[in-house]
Amino acid sequence: MNFTQDGKNPSKNYVGIGVVILLHIIIVYALINGLARKVVDVIQPPVETQIIKEIVPPPPEKKPEPPKMVKKSVTPPPPKVTPPPTFVPPVEVKVATPAPAAIQVSQTPPPPAPPAPPPAAPKITAPSASSMSGCSQPEYPRDSLQNEEEGTTRLALVIGPDGNVKNSKVDRSSGHSQLDRAALKALSLCHFKPGTSDGQPVESTLKMDWVWKLND
Structure with a gap:
């Protein structure tokens, strides 16, 4: 095909060529894109999804509160009033003063004089x-x-x-x-x-x- 001989306007020829090229590009892109999707669909295995529930620990047991001591107000008994003792006058007791005891002085005899040394033997x-x-x-x-x-x-x-x-x-x-x-x-x-x-x-x-x- 000789576009230079048949057409009188060269710009129209360029437009037709561009349209043809664009169509080719679209066809090639469509083919490539379609094949790629099929390949991906074939290779990619099905993905199974499971929903894992989070195990929540049971709440801690509440310890029973100790019983509260209730203070009972005890009313003290009224104090006993002791009557004062009856005054008794003291009895005078006469104590006889003992006579002074006689002091006995024991006279210890002087120790005996040591015996006289024996006379020295004559030489x-x-x-x-x-x-x-x-x-x-x-x-x-x-x-x-x-x-x-x-x-x-x-x-x-x-x-x-x-x-x-x-x-x-x-x-x-x-x-x-x-x-x-x-x-x-x-x-x-x-x-x-x-x-x-x-x-x-x-x-x-x-x-x-x-x-x-x-x-x-």
């Missing part, structure tokens, strides 16, 4: 054999030498305040009478330092041993 010193003087030593008897007699003679000598022997005896024998007599005779002639009591010379007894021994 005694015994005579010593080492102070022997004024005599010769006992001699070995001849028979005792021949018989080779040995032993120890113990003598008991009573020493007077002056230091001399007042009495003597054999306190223990040597086993040989000749040796005992020789010791007693010689030592009874000796002088000793006497024993003392509180510094004063007194009579005392001295026991001394004399040993008889042969020289090898």
